[in-house]
Amino acid sequence: MSQSMRDALQDGIALLGTALASLAAGGMLPSSIGTVAAGGGALALVAMLEKAWRNNRDEIIEEIEDFVEEKTGLEIELDDVVDEIVETGLEVATDIAEDGDLDKPLGDVAEELAEDIAENLEETLKDMTVNALREMLSERGLDTKGKKAALIERLLNA
16 A cells, blocks of 8 residues: 555544544444544544654754754754654554553653653764863853763763
8 A cells, every 4th residue: 555545544534533533422423433433533643643744754853953953052963862752752642542541651751751862962972072072061151171971971961
């Protein structure tokens, strides 16, 4: 099945699920049909969001990277980090759409993502020269003395 055919099918399922759930909410269909339709519609909506992400991924990542560079002075490649965040978001949305409950508390999901982002930032800083790290520290009014590991730690804690 082609990607465009899959996309059209997902759009149709989302619309049908939403329509059936609305009819059930209005009392025109049994609530059991509405619950199943809402779940199917929600899963299709997640698929539509995934499609929108797929179609605009590079542009979105470039905007995020520009924002981070403007605010921090760090020129970081965020492709993997942003992909992981989106993938996690889609997993959470799918999990909720399937049964209305999260398998893992949202706080745990957010904590895991934050750890992954911190690791990515630390790796980026390790790839930089000592002079570049010192320049970043100086721009922030922080102490520029010390070995590379100390400079990185200071930036991570800033």
